[in-house]
Amino acid sequence: LLVTWAGIGSTAVAEQTFSDRPEAMEATAQQSFIGVDGNRFVNEAGETVIFRGLAFSDPASLLERGVWGRGYFEAAKSWNANLVRIPIHPGHWKALGEKQYLSMLDDAVRWAGELDMYVIIDWHTIGNPLTGVFHGPNYITSRDETFRFWHTIANRYRNNPTVAFYELWNEATNYNGQFGRMPWGDYKAFLEDLIWMIQKIDPKVVPLVCGFNWGYDLRNIQREPIEAKGIGYVVHPYPQKSKNWDYDWEQIWGFAAQNYPVIATEFGFMREDEPGSHNPVIGDEVYGEAIIKFFEERGISWTPWVFDPLWTPNLILDWDYTPSTHGAFFRQKMMELNK
Amino acid sequence: LLVTWAGIGSTAVAEQTFSDRPEAMEATAQQSFIGVDGNRFVNEAGETVIFRGLAFSDPASLLERGVWGRGYFEAAKSWNANLVRIPIHPGHWKALGEKQYLSMLDDAVRWAGELDMYVIIDWHTIGNPLTGVFHGPNYITSRDETFRFWHTIANRYRNNPTVAFYELWNEATNYNGQFGRMPWGDYKAFLEDLIWMIQKIDPKVVPLVCGFNWGYDLRNIQREPIEAKGIGYVVHPYPQKSKNWDYDWEQIWGFAAQNYPVIATEFGFMREDEPGSHNPVIGDEVYGEAIIKFFEERGISWTPWVFDPLWTPNLILDWDYTPSTHGAFFRQKMMELNK
Amino acid sequence: LLVTWAGIGSTAVAEQTFSDRPEAMEATAQQSFIGVDGNRFVNEAGETVIFRGLAFSDPASLLERGVWGRGYFEAAKSWNANLVRIPIHPGHWKALGEKQYLSMLDDAVRWAGELDMYVIIDWHTIGNPLTGVFHGPNYITSRDETFRFWHTIANRYRNNPTVAFYELWNEATNYNGQFGRMPWGDYKAFLEDLIWMIQKIDPKVVPLVCGFNWGYDLRNIQREPIEAKGIGYVVHPYPQKSKNWDYDWEQIWGFAAQNYPVIATEFGFMREDEPGSHNPVIGDEVYGEAIIKFFEERGISWTPWVFDPLWTPNLILDWDYTPSTHGAFFRQKMMELNK
Numbered sequence A, B, C: 001l002l003v004t005w006a007g008i009g010s011t012a013v014a015e016q017t018f019s020d021r022p023e024a025m026e027a028t029a030q031q032s033f034i035g036v037d038g039n040r041f042v043n044e045a046g047e048t049v050i051f052r053g054l055a056f057s058d059p060a061s062l063l064e065r066g067v068w069g070r071g072y073f074e075a076a077k078s079w080n081a082n083l084v085r086i087p088i089h090p091g092h093w094k095a096l097g098e099k100q101y102l103s104m105l106d107d108a109v110r111w112a113g114e115l116d117m118y119v120i121i122d123w124h125t126i127g128n129p130l131t132g133v134f135h136g137p138n139y140i141t142s143r144d145e146t147f148r149f150w151h152t153i154a155n156r157y158r159n160n161p162t163v164a165f166y167e168l169w170n171e172a173t174n175y176n177g178q179f180g181r182m183p184w185g186d187y188k189a190f191l192e193d194l195i196w197m198i199q200k201i202d203p204k205v206v207p208l209v210c211g212f213n214w215g216y217d218l219r220n221i222q223r224e225p226i227e228a229k230g231i232g233y234v235v236h237p238y239p240q241k242s243k244n245w246d247y248d249w250e251q252i253w254g255f256a257a258q259n260y261p262v263i264a265t266e267f268g269f270m271r272e273d274e275p276g277s278h279n280p281v282i283g284d285e286v287y288g289e290a291i292i293k294f295f296e297e298r299g300i301s302w303t304p305w306v307f308d309p310l311w312t313p314n315l316i317l318d319w320d321y322t323p324s325t326h327g328a329f330f331r332q333k334m335m336e337l338n339k
């Protein structure tokens, strides 16, 4: 059974005992584990925790631009974030390679933990897992690759309190049919299989599940919720996704907060004339006030997109972390609301 | 949401607005759209259109041999073809890359349109989509790749009248079981899912569906037709596929022309002693007359295989487009029958 | 239909007649074919054959270490083996390439036949075929690749008496859930589809099927046996897989020998302090005597793992084929028991 791999090209791996699991990262921070109690995220003392933080850029992209490092996390902390979301594009995961990517994630988890922030690891794909049609090349993955990704991540960060959340599939969408059929029951079964595996490996993590329409619409869970315990639901409520905000938001996803913990892992706004602006993100502080009020009334956690000057809606203007209008707005909210 | 891809290796893509679809080719020709009415292909005036044209070689192969260009299309037009079929091998699609392939297809569509010929785009695979076993390396594809191919093609040529047909899967076969089980119901469901997606993207195109036995046998549709509107069926009736031609042809696929538009996208003949001859293509003008009579009596459209001096049965002898015996025969039929 | 592939990169293949199947290796040995009769492997005269041989290393690894050659097979013969098992890791299969790998397997089959030994070809993966999660990179494969592998192998060695067995999937395991859900019914259907295809191509070979828990547990076949004729079951009964050997072995896999031919294609022992030792292989001659007695009482065939000084439990100490303790033990048993 024990094999020293002979090392033909890329298939070579180190010597491995067959009863060994993949190595876990050693936990470096003393944070409380986060769990689920009813519709709340709770710490080990059973106290409700509301997360207000930042959606980061893909570490591989930050690395390439020379801006990956502890300073990025320190800046988030200086904005009073208590959670950061790390998006991993399937294309970047393959291009950089698992080994280097995990090494970067280990750094991320250590830095976040030292600064007492929590981490969401986000499999940053957009598309239909049932047909394999995606919103562009960097989002392409497969059922098998998704299982292997989460197998690797769950082993690496099992029992690590800093990594509190796994966002299983960034945005599920069949683009009004253009990515092929996507019946909720089949998507649901796929996620339930993923969650079942993850909870066998890492029973203390909270898997996060998004609905359809680019992670906007949770109405399917009214009749057919994900059959799993200890999970949360995700929503990406950009300003132009609905017109009658309060009413529509309640009907389409806000209702879920009555029964489950909910977290908005992407949202935000920018003016139409700012570079990179596009439907559905066009908005202003009126939207900002409305969505934060809506979240806070329901105990919904949130991380606006995106802590980057280039990706949009950009929360910063430069690598001195100068806030954009959008960024200044949410920075102020974190300063006020995170105790 | 808006991301300027950081450009790690091959995953880099251009800046893209998330609400944007892939860019469509601009239609350059003023041809009528082709639709389906009962068992006929019809133009926008509702008039029956019978297509008599030519099955081309793979553009990537023609490019490599230095013979890809407008002249190839002009030669087809000089034979009086009104339709050309462009086969895309999955191996060539991957080897050449989507970007270059689409650029060549754009040229093809423009040239065909300018010459008032229509185009079939053909996903030129041979094998069993349910097990992933194929008739040689160049035919290997997957369910996911097939969905992505048609997603790309349908977006590119949506609402383009020249590209009238998508031939979804060149030849379905499990080679008498040697490619594994291939239940009709599962194959049918796969095609219906493809058609559903395609019609969401490009509702005016006519998807074409082949039966089993290398696209020869349509009998499964008697009890279990493809559940979709606006499609046509394909047949590849080479001479040696049946012995009692008229009787067998009617039983095995000709019956379909009573209820659906049918098109023979591959057929033809050559003598046993000609280079490249092989079962099931051995035949002569007796077969030629019989099959054309059979088609014409039923309003079946046709494109004999193959407009190439090297692939067989070859319709031409050289790149001066000198007709072979086979080629001269069908050239004459197009001259007589296409008005 | 006939295509001379134009030769774009790796997709180029030789000219091929469409009615041709992949070329089969010419049989070089005059051995009797092996079949199944009730719970016995039998030769063409209907006589029971018990196989006692050796589990080899992956040819690609032996090649890389410069020790691949006829001498390896001659050494096995000098130990009185009548069967050798050749494990092919999916990673090595891809790294070396099908063409070179088949050429090496042709040599292997010729050498084994000349020495009157039989061959098991073993698709040496470990993991869950239903999720695509595997026990390390070299074991990664897919449903499609597995079908293509067996399509290739079955065509290559169809009707070749030396290649008596195809071990379809070395070790099925979901690692206590860490590789995701693996319902027996779905795994069973996957294997039945493989066997159906293989028997269409190579009806004289004996497919071998393993159970769960790294090929240890066959209890699922009590209620839901594989629905196929002419197959055998595999077990990998390393010493630490059970505590109450005779009792547990009978309950977990020994019972199967009442109704089916059974072969232990991996087992063996080494001391805890020997290099490369690991759970579940730690044991000594007490285990050796117990397991051989258990096999022989039930007519179970066997090939201990592994004829290699580096992989463990190693049967040899060096490339002079000096037996280890483990190796000397099983060598002596083959000398006594193989007539």
Ligand SMILES: [Mg+2]
Pocket (backbone or CB within 6 Å): A001, C170, C171, C266
């Ligand atoms: Mg093993």
Ligand SMILES: [Mg+2]
Pocket (backbone or CB within 6 Å): A157, A158, A159, A160, A161, A162, A163, A164, A165, A204, A205
């Ligand atoms: Mg954790």
Ligand SMILES: [Mg+2]
Pocket (backbone or CB within 6 Å): A170, A171, A266, B001
């Ligand atoms: Mg997004």
Ligand SMILES: [Mg+2]
Pocket (backbone or CB within 6 Å): B157, B158, B159, B160, B161, B162, B163, B164, B165, B204, B205
């Ligand atoms: Mg069109």
Ligand SMILES: [Mg+2]
Pocket (backbone or CB within 6 Å): C157, C158, C159, C160, C161, C162, C163, C164, C165, C204, C205
């Ligand atoms: Mg054989």
